[in-house]
Amino acid sequence: MRIVLGVSGGIAAYKAVEVCRRLVDAGHEVTAVLTDAARRFVGEATFSALATHPVPEGLWQRWEGGIAHTRLGQRADLVVVAPATADLLARYAAGMADDLLSATLLATRAPVVVCPAMHTEMWEHPAVAENLATLCRRGVHVVPPGSGRLAGGDEGVGRMAEPATIVAAALALSARHGDLGGTQVVVSAGGTREAIDPVRVITNRSSGKQGHAIAEAAAARGARVTLVTSSALEPPAGVEVVHVESAADMHAAIAAAAPSADVVVMAAAVADWRPKAPAAQKTHGLPELVLEPTPDILADLASARRPGQVLVGFAAETEDVVARARRKLERKGVDLVVVNDVSAPGAGFDHDTNEVTILGADGYVAAVPLTSKRQVADAILDQVVARLRRGTTGSNDSKRDTKEG
Numbered sequence: 001m002r003i004v005l006g007v008s009g010g011i012a013a014y015k016a017v018e019v020c021r022r023l024v025d026a027g028h029e030v031t032a033v034l035t036d037a038a039r040r041f042v043g044e045a046t047f048s049a050l051a052t053h054p055v056p057e058g059l060w061q062r063w064e065g066g067i068a069h070t071r072l073g074q075r076a077d078l079v080v081v082a083p084a085t086a087d088l089l090a091r092y093a094a095g096m097a098d099d100l101l102s103a104t105l106l107a108t109r110a111p112v113v114v115c116p117a118m119h120t121e122m123w124e125h126p127a128v129a130e131n132l133a134t135l136c137r138r139g140v141h142v143v144p145p146g147s148g149r150l151a152g153g154d155e156g157v158g159r160m161a162e163p164a165t166i167v168a169a170a171l172a173l174s175a176r177h178g179d180l181g182g183t184q185v186v187v188s189a190g191g192t193r194e195a196i197d198p199v200r201v202i203t204n205r206s207s208g209k210q211g212h213a214i215a216e217a218a219a220a221r222g223a224r225v226t227l228v229t230s231s232a233l234e235p236p237a238g239v240e241v242v243h244v245e246s247a248a249d250m251h252a253a254i255a256a257a258a259p260s261a262d263v264v265v266m267a268a269a270v271a272d273w274r275p276k277a278p279a280a281q282k283t284h285g286l287p288e289l290v291l292e293p294t295p296d297i298l299a300d301l302a303s304a305r306r307p308g309q310v311l312v313g314f315a316a317e318t319e320d321v322v323a324r325a326r327r328k329l330e331r332k333g334v335d336l337v338v339v340n341d342v343s344a345p346g347a348g349f350d351h352d353t354n355e356v357t358i359l360g361a362d363g364y365v366a367a368v369p370l371t372s373k374r375q376v377a378d379a380i381l382d383q384v385v386a387r388l389r390r391g392t393t394g395s396n397d398s399k400r401d402t403k404e405g
């Protein structure tokens with residue numbers, strides 16, 4: 001694989017030397033591209049000696065019979081930027097191309113991994129967070145920094161991830177690149193809102209972040225994605241978005257999209273019940289709410305599924321998590337259930353991180369420790385891809401008889 005290793009100017013540039021060596025040791029063809037600031041931290045000669053190619057001088061150089069500022073990016077199979085400074089992230093998010101690294105980032109269609117490294121104050125600045133969010137929406141993969149010693153004797157969050165972590169994440173990303181190409185994926189996200197009257201609704205705490213991350217990851221892996229969402233979050237780029245409000249809206253939107261889908265991921269927290277007769281006008285005084293169950297969209301999908309279609313359900317539990325999820329898997333007749341213990345710190349509703357267990361109808365069980373929702377999304381999609389490849393998805397004999405509380 002041809003890898004461009006971008007190095008921008010932070011003290012973590014010294015750890016990029018190790019990233020370079022590990023990528024070369026793994027059998028890849030590596031070209032290091034240094035910003036001017038990076039050259040102040042680590043000498044060009046070090047990267048030229050370790051990488052497969054000498055370090056290109058800059059924008060104006062010829063490269064492999066072409067012009068360096070586009071040729072490097074066009075020919076790359078993977079671009080890794082380690083460290084990615086606040087300045088580099090800002091220039092990349094703004095689409096600037098004023099040096100060889102930023103031009104390469106714009107000229108590539110290969111997957112890109114950025115490994116931010118900066119002081120805690122900068123890492124926590126909204127400008128940096130917004131730039132990263134923009135890049136994530138565009139499909140850029142982030143290996144987040146850890147906590148520890150920083151330049152100048154400071155300590156805190158912002159220390160670049162370790163070289164082994166970066167290399168593992170970069171190679172995993174590249175293996176996933178395009179593995180959903182040619183497939184149609186439908187993802188639902190968010191908590192539905194069920195009208196009591198024109199003013200009030202019954203809803204739940206789901207933010208839609210996990211579902212949106214799944215849609216984003218599926219699109220990055222080459223799928224055509226339809227995202228059916230009740231969330232107010234900005235949807236990821238490159239996906240078809242259907243906005244819905246209630247379980248009934250979601251049912252109709254999913255029913256329209258699912259027949260042509262290879263994969264349906266029901267990450268939405270669909271209301272289990274709704275007011276039976278929502279008032280046409282605003283209610284005054286204390287209403288007597290009579291509830292009725294909503295249609296179970298996922299179970300309907302399972303009973304109408306076409307051969308080879310992969311169905312994924314979610315479960316949010318607070319106790320007896322895996323046993324309940326196992327029963328849900330059987331009851332709904334789906335291939336995979338992703339269960340989160342919403343009482344665990346940092347996991348579940350409205351967090352950017354999640355911690356889940358993935359269960360398969362084939363007996364597969366794997367815990368995904370606390371990590372970003374995007375990484376949880378990729379772990380789920382790895383299992384989806386494995387089942388698409390095996391062609392062993394469930395049949396229609398879902399055991400939908402009882403429903404546990």
Ligand code: C5P
Pocket residue numbers: 188247266267268269270271272294295296297298299312313314315316
């Ligand atoms: O039965 P429960 O609500 O716990 O199941 C959760 C899973 O079922 C989620 O994947 C959710 O999107 C889906 N679901 C559904 N229709 C409902 C309720 C839940 O598709 N009415």
